[in-house]
Amino acid sequence: xxxxxxxxxxxxxxxxxxxxxxxxxxxxxxxxxxxxxxxxxxxxxxxxxxxxxxxxxxxxxxxxxxxxxxxxxxxxxxxxxxxxxxxxxxxxxxxxxxxxxxxxxxxxxxxxxxxxxxxxxxxxxxxxxxxxxxxxxxxxxxxxxxxxxxxxxxxxxxxxxxxxxxxxxxxxxxxxxxxxxxxxxxxxxxxxxxxxxxxxxxxxxxxxxxxxxxxxxxxxxxxxxxxxxxxxxxxxxxxxxxxxxxxxxxxxxxxxxxxxxxxxxxxxxxxxxxxxxxxxxxxxxxxxxxxxxxxxxxxxxxxxxxxxxxxxxxxxxxxxxxxxxxxxxxxxxxxxxxxxxxxxxxxxxxxxxxxxxxxxxxxxxxxxxxxxxxxxxxxxxxxxxxxxxxxxxxxxxxxxxxxxxxxxxxxxxxxxxxxxxxxxxxxxxxxxxxxxxxxxxxxxxxxxxxxxxxxxxxxxxxxxxxxxxxxxxxxxxxxxxxxxxxxxxxxxxxxxxxx
Amino acid sequence: xxxxxxxxxxxxxxxxxxxxxxxxxxxxxxxxxxxxxxxxxxxxxxxxxxxxxxxxxxxxxxxxxxxxxxxxxxxxxxxxxxxxxxxxxxxxxxxxxxxxxxxxxxxxxxxxxxxxxxxxxxxxxxxxxxxxxxxxxxxxxxxxxxxxxxxxxxxxxxxxxxxxxxxxxxxxxxxxxxxxxxxxxxxxxxxxxxxxxxxxxxxxxxxxxxxxxxxxxxxxxxxxxxxxxxxxxxxxxxxxxxxxxxxxxxxxxxxxxxxxxxxxxxxxxxxxxxxxxxxxxxxxxxxxxxxxxxxxxxxxxxxxxxxxxxxxxxxxxxxxxxxxxxxxxxxxxxxxxxxxxxxxxxxxxxxxxxxxxxxxxxxxxxxxxxxxxxxxxxxxxxxxxxxxxxxxxxxxxxxxxxxxxxxxxxxxxxxxxxxxxxxxxxxxxxxxxxxxxxxxxxxxxxxxxxxxxxxxxxxxxxxxxxxxxxxxxxxxxxxxxxxxxxx
Numbered sequence: 001x002x003x004x005x006x007x008x009x010x011x012x013x014x015x016x017x018x019x020x021x022x023x024x025x026x027x028x029x030x031x032x033x034x035x036x037x038x039x040x041x042x043x044x045x046x047x048x049x050x051x052x053x054x055x056x057x058x059x060x061x062x063x064x065x066x067x068x069x070x071x072x073x074x075x076x077x078x079x080x081x082x083x084x085x086x087x088x089x090x091x092x093x094x095x096x097x098x099x100x101x102x103x104x105x106x107x108x109x110x111x112x113x114x115x116x117x118x119x120x121x122x123x124x125x126x127x128x129x130x131x132x133x134x135x136x137x138x139x140x141x142x143x144x145x146x147x148x149x150x151x152x153x154x155x156x157x158x159x160x161x162x163x164x165x166x167x168x169x170x171x172x173x174x175x176x177x178x179x180x181x182x183x184x185x186x187x188x189x190x191x192x193x194x195x196x197x198x199x200x201x202x203x204x205x206x207x208x209x210x211x212x213x214x215x216x217x218x219x220x221x222x223x224x225x226x227x228x229x230x231x232x233x234x235x236x237x238x239x240x241x242x243x244x245x246x247x248x249x250x251x252x253x254x255x256x257x258x259x260x261x262x263x264x265x266x267x268x269x270x271x272x273x274x275x276x277x278x279x280x281x282x283x284x285x286x287x288x289x290x291x292x293x294x295x296x297x298x299x300x301x302x303x304x305x306x307x308x309x310x311x312x313x314x315x316x317x318x319x320x321x322x323x324x325x326x327x328x329x330x331x332x333x334x335x336x337x338x339x340x341x342x343x344x345x346x347x348x349x350x351x352x353x354x355x356x357x358x359x360x361x362x363x364x365x366x367x368x369x370x371x372x373x374x375x376x377x378x379x380x381x382x383x384x385x386x387x388x389x390x391x392x393x394x395x396x397x398x399x400x401x402x403x404x405x406x407x408x409x410x411x412x413x414x415x416x417x418x419x420x421x422x423x424x425x426x427x428x429x430x431x432x433x434x435x436x437x438x439x440x441x442x443x444x445x446x447x448x449x450x451x452x453x454x455x456x457x458x459x460x461x462x463x464x465x466x467x468x469x470x471x472x473x474x475x476x477x478x479x480x481x482x483x484x485x486x487x488x489x490x491x492x493x494x495x496x497x498x499x
Numbered sequence: 500x501x502x503x504x505x506x507x508x509x510x511x512x513x514x515x516x517x518x519x520x521x522x523x524x525x526x527x528x529x530x531x532x533x534x535x536x537x538x539x540x541x542x543x544x545x546x547x548x549x550x551x552x553x554x555x556x557x558x559x560x561x562x563x564x565x566x567x568x569x570x571x572x573x574x575x576x577x578x579x580x581x582x583x584x585x586x587x588x589x590x591x592x593x594x595x596x597x598x599x600x601x602x603x604x605x606x607x608x609x610x611x612x613x614x615x616x617x618x619x620x621x622x623x624x625x626x627x628x629x630x631x632x633x634x635x636x637x638x639x640x641x642x643x644x645x646x647x648x649x650x651x652x653x654x655x656x657x658x659x660x661x662x663x664x665x666x667x668x669x670x671x672x673x674x675x676x677x678x679x680x681x682x683x684x685x686x687x688x689x690x691x692x693x694x695x696x697x698x699x700x701x702x703x704x705x706x707x708x709x710x711x712x713x714x715x716x717x718x719x720x721x722x723x724x725x726x727x728x729x730x731x732x733x734x735x736x737x738x739x740x741x742x743x744x745x746x747x748x749x750x751x752x753x754x755x756x757x758x759x760x761x762x763x764x765x766x767x768x769x770x771x772x773x774x775x776x777x778x779x780x781x782x783x784x785x786x787x788x789x790x791x792x793x794x795x796x797x798x799x800x801x802x803x804x805x806x807x808x809x810x811x812x813x814x815x816x817x818x819x820x821x822x823x824x825x826x827x828x829x830x831x832x833x834x835x836x837x838x839x840x841x842x843x844x845x846x847x848x849x850x851x852x853x854x855x856x857x858x859x860x861x862x863x864x865x866x867x868x869x870x871x872x873x874x875x876x877x878x879x880x881x882x883x884x885x886x887x888x889x890x891x892x893x894x895x896x897x898x899x900x901x902x903x904x905x906x907x908x909x910x911x912x913x914x915x916x917x918x919x920x921x922x923x924x925x926x927x928x929x930x931x932x933x934x935x936x937x938x939x940x941x942x943x944x945x946x947x948x949x950x951x952x953x954x955x956x957x958x959x960x961x962x963x964x965x966x967x968x969x970x971x972x973x974x975x976x977x978x979x980x981x982x983x984x985x986x
Contacts, residue, residue, distance in 0.1 A: 023869070065964070066966075066967055067892075067964070067966060068892065068895070068896075068966050069966075069967070069970065107866075108866060111865070111866070111869070133886075136886060137886040137887055140885045140886055141886075144876075144880065144885065147925070147928075148865075148932070151929065151932045151933075152932075154863060154932050154933050154934055155933065155934075156933060158932070158933070159929045159930075159932060159933045162925075162929055162932070163925070163929060166921065166925050170883075170918060170921040171918060173885070174914050174917055174918055177898075177914075178898070178910065178914055181895060181898040181899055181902055182902050184899065185899055185902045185903050
């Protein structure tokens with residue numbers, strides 16, 4: 001095996017092996033467990049940097065294993081996969097630290113961290129999948145690995161949420177599988193290549209291809225929470241905060257969104273998909289989801305549920321950017337994969353801090369929270385501004401490129417969606433900021449825990465500050481080399497026909 | 500003398516039958532050492548399977564005329580890639596079940612279990628090695644009798660009722676098969692499969708024989724609507740016996756049906772294949788829905804077997820124009836053997852631990868018996884057909900064949916069956932995460948009972964990643980009638 005093949009294998013192993021080892025540890029081995037967790041995360045981060053530099057220098061990373069005659073499992077690292085891999089790996093490291101602080105003293109931590117590591121393994125696999133079958137494999141693995149995290153608390157509510165989660169995701173997985181096999185019987189290959197591999201099929205297959213597209217997008221849309229397939233997401237909020245943060249900012253919803261990006265660009269090819277006439281309906285669906293999610297978020301008093309509906313709305317920017325089918329909108333959609341992750345994880349961390357430190361679960365309980373926990377609320381504010389799309393936070397960059405891209409592709413109606421969604425975002429985030437910073441604090445908090453002079457434990461405070469800083473940096477330094485935006489600009493031209 | 504001939508010179512096939520038979524007798528006579536003797540016999544059988552595998556890889560198809568008398572007069576043993584695959588799956592399940600049984604059966608029951616179990620193993624091996632339809636009848640009857648006796652081993656009214664029903668269904672099945680054999684012998688004057696195949700033609704007698712033999716075997720394989728005996732028998736038997744019944748015994752009659760179909764009846768039976776496919780589809784859906792409705796764990800797993808057996812019959816209508824379908828069936832047979840055995844062993848552990856198998860009261864088992872629940876979940880992955888697992892490969896190949904031929908009805912069955920399977924597997928897992936309303940008993944489960952279940956389940960998963968060796972094995976002797984298997 002070559003060096004680069006080892007790197008890919010290690011990428012998988014660096015969370016899989018610690019995860020399996022953690023399962024076998026007893027509850028009390030806190031130090032060893034932490035070492036394994038953080039060690040794996042740091043190793044993975046190093047590998048990602050190695051691969052970033054490698055891909056930057058035009059090296060290829062590929063690892064293959066024969067699955068069936070004529071069908072291989074393939075791991076690869078191209079610019080698009082690295083974008084997602086880098087995001088998951090960085091946020092895994094941060095979330096691990098957060099989870100260690102959050103779950104301190106609670107039962108079944110070995111199980112929690114074991115499955116947590118498996119989730120990251122699956123996410124990295126999804127990101128590095130070199131063909132559709134490998135993608136399906138890790139996509140299903142992700143479903144299985146997240147289920148124990150959703151039901152982690154073992155309550156009746158958790159069990160029901162887990163059931164809903166599975167009903168949606170397993171059904172979605174079945175559609176995805178069906179679409180994949182069908183595609184395979186037509187093309188005989190499933191390898192991801194820029195501008196896709198189905199365009200060469202004759203006209204007589206076009207109706208079948210449209211059906212396959214619908215199946216694949218429906219299967220992926222479940223995890224990407226496209227309306228009407230989003231029902232599991234708000235319910236899954238019973239999970240502990242680090243799970244909500246990682247699942248809803250990175251792992252699960254992004255696996256779906258990333259899958260849509262892959263299918264549109266590297267299976268169908270965006271221009272061929274537009275020719276088939278499937279891009280316009282996808283754009284409408286994404287726009288509807290954006291507005292619908294925001295409207296629902298507006299009505300939620302439970303903070304985590306409000307954030308969940310906000311996720312429903314925000315993730316669809318990615319699908320929208322893809323569906324506009326122009327090079328600039330592509331940049332906006334792809335870069336939002338990273339930007340939304342950074343901002344939303346910050347918000348969920350902060351919500352977790354409020355719940356853990358003050359017992360606040362509802363927006364109506366947040367009066368004066370900013371004075372009691374200024375650092376947490378500062379991070380929350382950055383995240384919220386980013387969601388609204390205020391410069392210089394990262395969210396602005398995404399919306400800017402989406403808007404430009406829509407104009408370039410002569411789809412001016414998208415601007416109304418963007419403006420409407422921005423207003424709605426402001427309508428559900430600004431009141432939170434207002435009550436938290438400008439209202440008087442109540443006499444006592446619902447369930448306050450004492451952390452001495454600090455506002456909360458450092459392991460809880462540091463992660464949101466780091467991710468907020470990253471969200472800010474991604475906006476401020478958008479034109480610096482290796483920024484998400486610059487990376488997205490490398491990806492976009494590969495997917496369009498260059499005359 | 501070349502180095503390899505020490506291995507290839509031995510008649511491993513004969514050993515595969517003689518070893519467990521002798522073991523059974525010794526266990527019966529020397530009851531005090533039954534456990535250790537039984538286990539060592541099974542280990543020896545595993546080694547013999549390895550030897551036979553080596554021999555097949557070196558020299559191709561295996562023939563052995565017992566006592567020097569070949570067909571048509573004597574008993575001839577025959578093994579190609581398909582037989583070997585079944586023998587390997589049998590050996591793997593047998594080893595795990597035997598290790599499990601050393602912890603499961605205490606003295607009094609152990610001395611009854613081991614001789615019966617070894618006889619069953621001998622009969623299964625003999626069945627997979629037989630090449631004439633009368634010997635196949637004898638082995639089939641032996642398998643049925645030994646299995647029914649083992650079912651009754653649990654004691655109690657439910658077990659006896661289950662065993663009795665099983666025995667009657669099984670006898671009826673073999674009787675029907677025997678009538679078919681008699682008809683064929685009367686028409687063609689031979690019971691050797693190869694000779695019959697050469698003389699086969701379409702005639703009313705052949706049709707009657709085909710109907711009788713198939714009906715008998717279908718009953719023994721518990722295809723809907725002839726499955727009625729399976730759930731009570733498989734759920735009331737002791738855990739290791741359930742594992743063998745669901746994992747291996749029903750596969751034996753399916754294997755036989757497949758063999759007859761491939762070599763004798765395939766050419767003279769238009770229309771039947773669609774009939775089998777239809778019954779299989781109903782079995783998949785009906786069995787899964789029944790499994791989903793159960794409140795007892797072992798019944799749930801037993802109905803899941805009814806559903807999973809249905810999948811095997813989906814291959815018949817597809818195989819006419821895609822040999823991939825046979826590969827799919829072979830893959831589903833062995834991965835279901837491993838996964839379902841693992842599931843029954845895991846269910847046995849949960850029952851041993853808590854003293855009951857009510858699904859709703861699986862009080863936080865995921866903390867209390869993590870290895871067992873993990874084994875159940877992994878086996879569930881294969882049963883649901885999620886990647887990577889043997890079950891996934893089987894379903895992928897089935898779907899591919901069905902889609903290529905535009906059989907959307909079968910596509911829908913495969914997909915729906917997978918969804919329903921996820922429903923019943925996660926019904927169990929969901930309850931294993933939550934706290935039950937009533938306090939539970941807790942009895943220690945020895946490691947010798949937890950690990951076999953987990954290892955079998957892992958094997959079902961690994962099967963999803965080693966398809967090429969399995970396919971190249973199946974091509975030895977070309978059982979599916981293609982020169983090269985090209986899925």
